[in-house]
Amino acid sequence: MESLTLDFEGAERQPLHQFAEKAYLDYAMYVILDRALPHVGDGxxxxxxxxxxxxxxxxxxxxxxxxxxxxxxxxxxxxxxxxxxxxxxxxxxxxxxxxxxxxxxxxxxxxxxxxxxxxxxxxxxxxxxxxxxxxxxxxxxxxxxxxxxxxxxxxxxxxxxxxxARLPNVLLNGGTGIAVGMATDIPPHNLREVAAACVHLLAEPDADLEAICAHIQGPDFPTDAEIITSRQDILALYRSGHGSVRMRARFERENGDIIITALPFQVSGAKVLEQIAAQMQAKRLPMVEDLRDESDHEHPTRLVITPRSNRIDIDALMAHLFATTDLERSYRVNLNIIGLDGRPQVKPLLPLLREWLEFRIETVRRRLSWRLEKVQARLHILEGLLVAFLNIDEVIAIIREHDQPKPVLIKRFGLTDTQAEAILELKLRHLARLEEMKIRGEQDDLQKERDKLEKILGSKARLHRLVSDELTADAEKFGDARRSPMVARAAAQALDETALVPTEPLTVVLSAMGWVRAAKGHEVDAQALNYKAGDQYLAAAQGRSNQLAVFLDTTGRTYALAAHTLPSARSQGEPLSGRLSPPDGARFVSVLMGAEQEHFVVASSHGYGFVCTLADMVSRNRAGKALLSLPAGAEVMAPVRVRDLEQQYLAAVSSEGYLLIIRLADLPQLAKGKGNKIINVPSARLKSGEECLADLCVLGANDSLTIAAGKKPKTLKPDEWQTYTGERARRGLKLPFIKKGVRPQFTS
Structure with a gap:
């Protein structure tokens, strides 16, 4: 078999990167000019x-x-x-x-x-x-x-x-397109408004954007939904050629129901119903009872939302739905088009209209010039035909006597080739006497039309007036009223998650192994609930289902979870470690609920503490928030709720029976930290573990204080515990009834 040799002589050689770059640029320009972007002329x-x-x-x-x-x-x-x-x-x-x-x-x-x-x-x-x-x-x-x-x-x-195009369709129907490295998003506009703006611009070529926007209010979509973008934003959009427009559905109230009658552009009613239904199934929309679609031929859009009761704030509910569904939608605007120079460019509204008017004026000039040429050509032929009718006998004789009559006719009557050809193509029936009158009548009409065309083509003002009159006529013929009303409104905000949850009494129960659950009501015996083998009750907190449950661990970090998301108490709950990420080895020691501004005393077993609000403990992070800084060897005390910072006292008792009662106002209010010393326990005894802060209790001036130490609790009346009051950070007084080795604890 003979070997095949390839001859590349005469072939162009290029580096690969150069060839690839040129090929890609050629493809990009093809997509831009011949596929994706509209032309300013016809849109x-x-x-x-x-x-x-x-x-x-x-x-x-x-x-x-x-x-x-x-x-x-x-x-x-x-x-x-x-x-x-x-x-x-x-x-x-x-x-x-x-x-x-x-x-x-x-x-x-x-x-x-x-x-x-x-x-x-x-x-x-x-x-x-x-x-x-x-x-x-x-x-x-x-x-x-x-x-x-x-x-x-x-x-x-x-x-x-x-x-x-006789109208600026590039704005009227708009369009979208994605090219290579650029895109276009032109919203539709109202024909009458755009035509009026063009007429105004023809009359006053130096008009500014504000004058033009007195006619063009904004985009006009093929839907009755509202455009809620402000006037200033619309002007800024038209001034730069890019921005965004926001649309919102329209609704009515009918017998307590909410009737959605118009949806934003290209929004599906079925999809909106799915979005609302998904929120209802996730129990994030408790104020809605029913949802149905009653759309038909007479009512193309009729979505019915039934509130749970007539006490529901309809405006707040709709604002939430606007923010969380496609009932309110934003549309990008990018007036990127191919100009008369054949180049793509983002054009602000005023240059775009001027460029289209330039295209339209040139189109009308070409149309008039074309018609003028036709009229002049016909007049030229009519002049020749008139000569023939005036000399009909001689013309007929020449045609009968000569084999080539055209040159003879041209020479005899001074005709042009076109005129002579028209005479030779006449039919016999057109030689009647009436035909001469028709020619003279047609000649008069065409001369008047020629004079009119020449005047228009010779005068810029007349040409502009003609373009303006045609725009007005087309707007009257094809135009209609605005469909999308312009109503300036602020963008909707979704309701806070807690506002969407029914406010029911709830008890959150925490077990020793860190399992959590929530029981409806406050009459729950948390200790009597069923726990996993080896587990037991640790703490419980009462609150409302729309509040947060705050958890405190052994490292002083706090975590927050929405109470309504916790598992039911009918089960054994779920481990907090599945939702939160505490440090290795940390255990949960307490759970708190209440209003965000409620105060609590947070302290360590070394006697340091401070007052903070529940809001200070809240953290949305899985890793929580470092609230209490613990000294080496110290443990976290269970937080104590405060009712009145100014009037209440804080009782602190050490494990050796030393009691100190201070005014709560003497303790600092902090968002986090170690805090100040509450009761003084000798550092040597703290280090050795012989003594520490055993318990804390908040009490009013007229409250009794009950201390459990051994089998029988001891109650101190206000006049009895007053002797234990003192300044913060003191040692306190020894309780006479505390036996050595018995750890005291407050029970009230």
């Missing part, structure tokens, strides 16, 4: 332009019968757009859906999708379509010398580069 992407042009070529006007969509798509693919049929059909669907396009170009028949599911349209072999009346805005001037024509993909046909 269309190439696939949309080709669809509309192909349908006009098929004769699918607004007055014709509908034809199968597959016929149109096949024509577009075969002649102008060699890409996927599904993408082409979807582009056609978007042009037909009244809930997607503000002013649809396609009039569809069959299943073209629904607002709940825009992708639910039938296959193209089932649906039928024709152009809508509004499509005249793009096509009526197409054959009048107004468009540049370019070859199609295989060079066998020509297609318009840009359609001669």
């Amino acid at each position: 269309l992407k190439p696939v949309q332009r080709r669809l509309i042009y192909a349908m006009s070529e098929l004769g699918l006007s607004a007055l014709s019968k509908h034809k199968k969509s597959a016929r149109t798509v096949g024509d577009v693919l075969g002649k102008y757009h060699p890409h996927g049929d599904s993408a082409c059909y979807e582009a056609m669907v978007l042009l037909a859906q009244p809930f997607s396009s503000r002013y649809p170009f396609v009039d569809g028949q069959g299943n073209w999708g629904s607002p709940d599911d825009p992708k639910s349209f039938a296959a193209m072999r089932y649906t039928e379509a024709r152009l809508s009346a509004y499509a005249q805005v793009l096509l009526s001037e197409l054959g009048q010398g107004t468009a540049d024509w370019v070859p199609n993909f295989d060079g066998t046909l020509e297609e318009p580069k840009v359609l001669p």
Whole structure:
């Protein structure tokens, strides 16, 4: 077998990185210019332009019968757009859906999708379509010398580069697109408002943005939902060419129910109901009792929300739903379009309108020039025909006598080749006497039209006035009232989670092994509950289901969990270590509940402590918050609730029976730390473990103090324990009834 040799002589050689860079840039520019971004002139992407042009070529006007969509798509693919049929059909669907396009170009028949599911349209072999009346805005001037024509993909046909739009469709229908390195998001606008702004700009070319926005209030989506973006934000958006617009659903009250009558643009009612139902199932929406969809042909959007009672704050409930569902939605705005120079650019509103008016004025000038050429050509022919009618016998004689009559006619009557050809093509029936009168009448009409066209083309003011009059006429013919009302409102805020939870009495129980559960009511005997083998009751706290349960561990760290999320007391609960991440070896020692501003005394067994609020103990982190700093060898004491900082006392007793009672006001209020010394226990005895702070108790001036030491508790009346009061950080007095080795404890 002979070896094959490859000859690369004459082939271009390039470094790979250079070739790859050029290839990617070429692809990027193709996507930007020929696929993703609309042109400022007609506001269309190439696939949309080709669809509309192909349908006009098929004769699918607004007055014709509908034809199968597959016929149109096949024509577009075969002649102008060699890409996927599904993408082409979807582009056609978007042009037909009244809930997607503000002013649809396609009039569809069959299943073209629904607002709940825009992708639910039938296959193209089932649906039928024709152009809508509004499509005249793009096509009526197409054959009048107004468009540049370019070859199609295989060079066998020509297609318009840009359609001669009579209205600024780039703003009216808007559009979205993702290119390489850039994107466009143009919201739809109201035809009458935009046309009025263009007319104003033609009359006053130096008008500022505020003057233009006196006509254009803002975007106008094909939905009745409110646009709640403020006037200042709308102006800033139009000034820069990018920003965002926020829409909110509209609702009414009807017999105690909330009726949602309009949804934001491209929001599905079914999805909104799913979002609300998910919150109801998660018990995060207790104020809602029922939810149903009553939408029908007469009421395209009618979602019914039934509150649990007539005491529910409807405005607060709806504000929460606006913030947590698609009932309120933000839309990005990025006015990125291909300009008249063929380059993509983000254009603010004023330059965009000026550039479109430049396009429109040039289109009208080309249309008038084309018509003027036609009129002048016809007048030229009519002059020749008139000469023939005035000399009809001689003309007939020349035609009968000469084999080549055209040169003879030209020489005899001073005609041009075009005039002579027109005379020779006359039919005999046009030689009647009446025909001369028709020619003179047509000549007079065309001369008047020629003079009018020349005046308009020769005067900038007349040309602008014509463009303005045509804009006004089209706005009157195709325009409608604004659909999306402009109502400036602040963005909605979701309700706090605690506000969504019913306020029921609750008892949180903590076991010695760190298992937690919550029982409804305050009459629960926590110690009598069933515990796991080897486990037992440790602590309990009473509160409400919309409060937080705060846990304290042996390292002085605190943790918080929503009480309503804790497992029911019908079970043995669940370990706190599954939800929290305490340090290795740490154990939970206490649980607290109450209002965030309630005060507690927090202390260590070495006699140091301080006063803090429950809010100071709250931490949303799994690792908790370092609340109490413990000296070496010290242990955490169970926090003590405070009722009145100014009037109450704090009793502290050591393990050896030394009692000291101080005013609570003498103890500092801190958010965290070690605190100040409450009772003085000799450091040597602390280090050796012989003595420590045994217990703390808060009492009022008229309360009795009961101390358990041994079998029989001892009660001290106010006049008896007054002798144990003293300054903070003192040793205190020895209780005479405490026996050595018996650890005292307060029981009241």
